[in-house]
Amino acid sequence: MSQLRALRRMASVLTTPLDPEDFFALVNPLSSARQLRGVVTRVERETADSTTIHFRPGRGWNAHEAGQWARIGVEIDGVRQWRSYSLSAAAGHDPAITVTAIGTVSTALARNTRVGDVLFLDVPQGDFVLPGHPRPLLMLTAGSGLTPVMSMIRTLVPRRPDADVVLVHCARTREDALFHDELLELADQFPGLTVKHWFTREHGTSAEDAGRRLDLSSTTDLEALCPDWRTRKAFACGPAELLDDAEALWEREGVDGTDDTGADLTIERFAPVLLPGTGGEGGVVVFEKSDKEVEAGGDVPLLDAGEGCGVVMPSGCRMGICRSCLTPLVAGKVRDLRTGEVHGDEGELIQTCVNAAAGPVHLDI
Ligand SMILES: Cc1cc2nc3c(=O)[nH]c(=O)nc-3n(C[C@H](O)[C@H](O)[C@H](O)COP(=O)(O)OP(=O)(O)OC[C@H]3O[C@@H](n4cnc5c(N)ncnc54)[C@H](O)[C@@H]3O)c2cc1C
Ligand code: FES
Structure with missing residues (x-):
């Protein structure tokens, strides 16, 4: 360490007026002690709108727990923009994020990221993580809400023969469904994982009704997909309507963590709950x-x-x-x-x- 400090002192003389941090960052983009960074190592197209970006983080990164998220910064038109992204890779692996292009930053990340690009990072955080003790789990996700849950499934299912996970994932079509083939392969390989896809477009009942979303205003759909849902610890992540409905259903049915099974619902939101008409x-x-x-x-x-x-x-x-x-x-x-x-x-x-x-x-x- 003292050698490194001496080297930095020497560099400080040699690189003036450039700060040695800036000089080292030019040579090795991961070296900066001031700003945590990562170098993109792989980019995979998942669906027409979604891309997984694998990166190797530099000094100061903490290994993530399955389900956590990190702030990711990118420079767009010379301005550094930060957004939060769940880490979709299994715990213990190099991190990755899976970004769905919906706005300025996500579209830039999903469409323009290349191997070798540098991402600005903050350390992983968040409480949407697997329970400490193994329990039967229900994962309820839609769209990009699958990302933190995918990290949990990739972490838990191959490592724990006693895992018991039911995933109900909603997407418009099979083509829009993130990690579709990998999930089916995991379910084939590991009896502890059951995957139920709900493709909205396929649930239309008439020509006018071009698609029916999973309906959580009653228990009917959920009972059909996962009859023992009440006894499972549930995690939900997806659009606000799905999460609001799930919260209301769990509350209405009294499945709120106070029953004998200890089942409850943990939610991860990607956008704030704003009161309509508060402006x-x-x-x-x-x-x-x-x-x-x-x-x-x-x-x-x-x-x-x-x-x-x-x-x-x-x-x-x-x-x-x-x-x-x-x-x-x-x-x-x-x-x-x-x-x-x-x-x-x-x-x-x-x-x-x-x-x-x-x-x-x-x-x-
Ligand atoms: C904890 C956390 C984890 C997240 N994980 C992921 C992830 O794994 N993958 C991912 O693609 N995004 C994720 N997001 C959302 C992400 O941070 C950005 O909000 C999103 O990419 C939109 O940013 P943007 O700059 O492209 O759009 P902006 O122009 O900033 O926002 C467009 C609008 O979209 C809303 N929005 C945010 N997320 C969604 C969504 N998923 N579906 C519909 N509308 C949305 C925003 O509230 C905003 O009103 C996460 C957010 C949080 C808080
Ligand atoms: S950006 Fe997280 S609280 Fe405002």
């Missing part, structure tokens, strides 16, 4: 240190408003969990888009991803 009148937002301002609608998170006018805003989950986006309020009031509550005192740290302007706002960034 107010909005206002001019001034980003004081960045010397920028923008007129922002009352339903636009301050984070989006800032990024929209070129301010480099700190962010993480973008859904009110991680608090990476905390920014001091200088003046004005903000509205919490999850609850509708208007708040704001001078110096208060604001979660910009879930708060919008409620009148003129000044932020210390």
Whole structure:
């Protein structure tokens, strides 16, 4: 270590005015101690819209637990943008993310990433992980919500002969279904895994009804797919409607972790739950240190408003969990888009991803 420090000191003399960190990063992009990075080692197209990106992380990365996610940063038009992605690889393997192209960052990642590209990273985090003790599991997923669960299945099923996992995965069509063939192969190979696909398009009942989603407003569909669902520890990840319905069903049926079987439901959301109609009148937002301002609608998170006018805003989950986006309020009031509550005192740290302007706002960034 002391040799490394000496080398860095020498480099500091030799590379001035370039910081030695920057110099080492030029030679080896994984060397930076300031910013965790990873080099893309493999890129696999999964479906028409989804791509798996495997990467080798540099110093400072912690091995992920199956089901966890990490913040991934990419530079788009010279601006570093961060989003969160579940790690789809099995625990103990080099990490990978599986990105579905739906917006600016995901489309850039899914369509433009090449082997050798450098990704900016933050360490894995999240509590959507396998239970400590083996239990019968039900995984309820749709679309890209399969990614954290895929990591769990890849980790658990081949290693534990006593695994008992039922996966119910919803996708529009077979072609849209992530990891379709691999899942069927795993289910063939390991009796502990049962895979039930629900292809929405195939559940249409008439010409007008071009597709029927898995219906969780009653227990009928679930009973048919997994008759003993009540006795299983359940994990769900997917679009908000699926998760809201699952939450309501588990609550209605009293399967809430308090029954004898200890069954319950753990949910991972990819987007925040915002209260409809919470947006107010909005206002001019001034980003004081960045010397920028923008007129922002009352339903636009301050984070989006800032990024929209070129301010480099700190962010993480973008859904009110991680608090990476905390920014001091200088003046004005903000509205919490999850609850509708208007708040704001001078110096208060604001979660910009879930708060919008409620009148003129000044932020210390
Ligand atoms: C913990 C966590 C794990 C995540 N894991 C994954 C993952 O494994 N794979 C993946 O593709 N994405 C994942 N996401 C979503 C991801 O972080 C981005 O939100 C998504 O890629 C859209 O970013 P964007 O810049 O392309 O679109 P933006 O322009 O930022 O957002 C477009 C809109 O899409 C909404 N949105 C976010 N995710 C979805 C979704 N899955 N389906 C429909 N709408 C959505 C956003 O709330 C936003 O309103 C995860 C998010 C979180 C918080
Ligand atoms: S970005 Fe995670 S709480 Fe705001």
